[in-house]
Amino acid sequence: MRQLRQSSEYAIRALTYLALRASSDFVVTERIARELGLPQHYLAKLLKPFVDRGVLLSRRGRLGGFRMNRAPEQLTLQEIVAVHEPPTALRACMLGPQCPGPPDECPLHELNRRLAHDLEAVLRVTTLADLVRYCSEHSDSGYPSGAIGAARPSMP
Template structure:
């Protein structure tokens, strides 16, 4: 399950991607449009700014803008930034691998074998779905697991 913070981050990025002509959006505008608590949104946008996804502009025409195109920002990238590793088990993480404490053998672990397929399918979807996909009726293809 993704955190509320990650969900709000994705919604804020989608709002910025929809901004007319790439014009900056004020925190208050995004918060109202997306029904995100303003104080929480401030923290999220600051985090996204530090990670190079958005920039802020001061002044009369100020606000937040995307630093990358919506096609370059994947759901997986954002989830990993906000929530950390995406894998269902620590032994399947690509960024924070850790052997499971109770595991005798990763090669023989039947639980790991099933969740490895889940992790792969999840990553395939999350790293192919972009913020641009939220802008139209296009939706990433649904991955069907065989078996």
């Protein structure tokens, strides 16, 4: 039962990867995509709104790519997810628009409402720094060992 769109999941993974980078170097989309197993062209489009919001910096050219512009401690998963999820997406009925009855009679509406409430609560209090810590402490996290490092604390 998927609660988040794939674009939100990809964004969380890519931002975690970038936050794990110990250096202040820009990382090309191709490398992020290759190391995380994500589609490269889709990833570039997915990260653009985070540049527009000041979460990431981007640079074109041979030494270009993306890097974090905000401290992971100051970025909640709710903020990340909100970029690609409409406000009502988490609450939509799993039967889709074909749901035959009113919401108060559909058993899936109540289940989805509770799941969405719980998920929203977790997203609100979990920061990107929490994911960085987790991945740093678990070598089996699936993130390439070259990506593991301390997040730069000097970010605004």
